[in-house]
Amino acid sequence: MxxxxxDSIKERTFDAIVIGSGASGSWAAKEFTEKGLKxxxxxxxxxxxxxxxxxxxxxxxxxxxxxxEMPYEDKQRNPIANRCYNYKEDSAxxxxxxxxxxYVQVKDFDWIRGYQVGxxxxxxxxxxQRWSDFDFEGPARDGFSVDWPIRYKDIDPWYSYVERxxxxxxxxxxxxxxxxxxxxxxxxxxxxxxxFSKSVxxxxxxxxxxxxxxxxxxxxxxxxxxxxxxxxxxxLLCRRGCPFGGYYSANAVTIPWAQKTGNLTxxxxxxxxxxVYDETKSKATGVKVIDANTKEEMxxxxxxxxxNASALNTNLILxxxxxxxxxxxxxxxxxxxxKYVAFHNYTATIGAEYDGLKQYRTDGRNPAGGGYIxxxxxxxxxxxxxxxxxxxxxxxxxxxxxxxxxxxxxLKDGMLNATLGPWRVHSHMMAETIPKAENFVSLDADQKDxxxxxxxxxxxxxxxxxxxxxxxxxxxxxxxxxxAGFTNIQTRDDNRRPGNDIHEMGGVRMGHDxxxxxxxxxxxxxxxxxxxxxxxxxxxxxxxxxxxxxxxxFTARAANYAMDEMKKGxx
Numbered sequence: 001m002x003x004x005x006x007d008s009i010k011e012r013t014f015d016a017i018v019i020g021s022g023a024s025g026s027w028a029a030k031e032f033t034e035k036g037l038k039x040x041x042x043x044x045x046x047x048x049x050x051x052x053x054x055x056x057x058x059x060x061x062x063x064x065x066x067x068x069e070m071p072y073e074d075k076q077r078n079p080i081a082n083r084c085y086n087y088k089e090d091s092a093x094x095x096x097x098x099x100x101x102x103y104v105q106v107k108d109f110d111w112i113r114g115y116q117v118g119x120x121x122x123x124x125x126x127x128x129q130r131w132s133d134f135d136f137e138g139p140a141r142d143g144f145s146v147d148w149p150i151r152y153k154d155i156d157p158w159y160s161y162v163e164r165x166x167x168x169x170x171x172x173x174x175x176x177x178x179x180x181x182x183x184x185x186x187x188x189x190x191x192x193x194x195x196f197s198k199s200v201x202x203x204x205x206x207x208x209x210x211x212x213x214x215x216x217x218x219x220x221x222x223x224x225x226x227x228x229x230x231x232x233x234x235x236l237l238c239r240r241g242c243p244f245g246g247y248y249s250a251n252a253v254t255i256p257w258a259q260k261t262g263n264l265t266x267x268x269x270x271x272x273x274x275x276v277y278d279e280t281k282s283k284a285t286g287v288k289v290i291d292a293n294t295k296e297e298m299x300x301x302x303x304x305x306x307x308n309a310s311a312l313n314t315n316l317i318l319x320x321x322x323x324x325x326x327x328x329x330x331x332x333x334x335x336x337x338x339k340y341v342a343f344h345n346y347t348a349t350i351g352a353e354y355d356g357l358k359q360y361r362t363d364g365r366n367p368a369g370g371g372y373i374x375x376x377x378x379x380x381x382x383x384x385x386x387x388x389x390x391x392x393x394x395x396x397x398x399x400x401x402x403x404x405x406x407x408x409x410x411l412k413d414g415m416l417n418a419t420l421g422p423w424r425v426h427s428h429m430m431a432e433t434i435p436k437a438e439n440f441v442s443l444d445a446d447q448k449d450x451x452x453x454x455x456x457x458x459x460x461x462x463x464x465x466x467x468x469x470x471x472x473x474x475x476x477x478x479x480x481x482x483x484a485g486f487t488n489i490q491t492r493d494d495n496r497r498p499g500n501d502i503h504e505m506g507g508v509r510m511g512h513d514x515x516x517x518x519x520x521x522x523x524x525x526x527x528x529x530x531x532x533x534x535x536x537x538x539x540x541x542x543x544x545x546x547x548x549x550x551x552x553x554f555t556a557r558a559a560n561y562a563m564d565e566m567k568k569g570x571x
Contacts, residue, residue, distance in 0.1 A: 022119025025308030026250035045115030054241030170213030192396035311536030331525035370395030
């Protein structure tokens, strides 16, 4: 019997454990397995295999019962999920439904989740921009958070490492606040997008409208062919899962790459309860897991643990990892875990029309989505009455107008002979929010989920800085629109709730000082250095860029550091 117990422990012992199989977690698994480490990748949701488990990927609109719209009954049952732009009849199976995994909203918050192998990498908008030193130095310069313990030079080579592997399309634009990368050919702007770009360049010194950078293969390199991927087909059906591997997802790229090494054990249906801390060894020894279906409890063991469960779930797991040494959560000596959560403010949009360039029309689809306006407010100096700034998306299109007023033959003719409508332009804001102690998550003292884990309490909201920034977006974009000759300009506050941006960050922030931060410059918990956090929870501030590329670069850097430390016997 003793031998059976020993054998059981051996079977549950690995070199590394990674919690979460999304973009960042799968990158940790790729790095570890590629270098020969036996790695356990834990995912609380079901398995989703590339191509095989994309049931709607090749369906036509008329094959869906409700033509891609969610039925009224579902909208009533799942209001949070339905507020997400990507929750449609062809993708609803990749989303967490409201009643399946509840949480406590102290303040209104839309927690959008995808519990399956690959996580939200099947659903993300695939926009990828690098950070610059203007972003990493922002807190120290502006005094709105603690100083980042790293700078751009620390991450620059890892950005390139990730970009070359996943495939990022974009131009090298020579903008200091948006560093260039290792890019595949960028997708061109259309006629009106290009007109706006030229107008902005003509009228402003430090403002730019560039082709958006996206994690799509515009022209495959040998590494992408080796991955089994081909050029993006520009279908814009990405939320269904891409059978071509045209965009980066964990399912199409990093998980299969890790699996082919023979060093990966992928375990879906594994709800992580907590990280196990050994007080005699002064380090974490493993992970307590509850089988999602049978509710069986078990433990797995490893020398190093990467927590990549997505920002808020990572906070939940660490807060729930209590022991005599860490009664407030693993590594939470300063009581700051769960605090200083921030996000991106997407509440503002602005549209208009353009009467020129009528000799052109939009033809085909652009997976990059059009143009991108990098942040230009408060970059080189403080010039407004709010902290930090905003970036924006921009696009233009012409719609086809069909006359449906006729009957019989006249109706057919009207439907078949479309005329082109005016050019319409549109933009959405992506603004940085300031990390604040009063924006926090915590564990509920009484309520538990189906697996006996405390529910997460979320208390996050906008503030006056966000409202001032939104008004500045309206003012500046209106001025830029007018200079470009756009008319019928209309601003709109879409009243979206925090969380609907799906860019929650912080709670386990990096920093120099263990008194004011949870992680060091290598993403190790200050007080438990064989536990690393490299997903959104680690972020000290949010800047304005889409964050996933940065998570992946952080993860690759930290995983290779962890392996070096293991070789030295330090972990």
